[in-house]
Amino acid sequence: MADGLIDNNGASVTVSLQVTRPISSYTVNLADESPVGRADFVDSPDGDRIFFHTEIDQEFGGQGLAGLLVREALADSIRKNLTVVPVCPLFARHLRKHGEEFVADGGVFHRPTPADIALVKRSVAEAL
Template identity: 30%
Template sequence: MTDEIHDNKDLKRYELKVGDQVAVVTYNLSEPNLMITETLVPEALEGQGIASRLAKHVLADAKERGLLILPVCPFFSAYLQKHPEHAEAVHPTYRGILGI
């Protein structure tokens, strides 16, 4: 597995290539907000922690860039509820919605 997660700004998605497959987190950027719209992991790659790895990267990147996450994606919302230590990276309105 490649170690590099790439922000493909043209396609508005973070990408992680694994062999000939690509797992992605799609987003819309409207600074200071980063709306996470979808997390897609190819079926053959499910169960390997790839979506969580992408989520950790996106959260770290948003923090470094001073962006607040708007987690519209169901996976991302569930990830944040399981990991409330990332609450400061989430827009206050969504913190309330998610109960974090």
């Protein structure tokens, strides 16, 4: 999906989309294609992309990978005309800081509703 990304150490990384049901993910991968982090989401029937969990392997912390992952996931949501729902604290924090820029680029987001939270809980239970 997104090649040519560089982390804070100058290493090349990629972000790819893994579509599965009920939970899909954007993954950040090293040059050798090994995954080192992911942003999990659920797509609602209404066209919302609900991001609920993001993690980077501990040994790769501080390299800017979480920020790259969030930005690429949000950019892909814009390309696909999806409304972003930031349940994940990392996505919520990013949109609090950069929400105006995201909207100016064509993005749409809203705060999570109880129905969004219920959908995430059902999806996680189904995935177990």
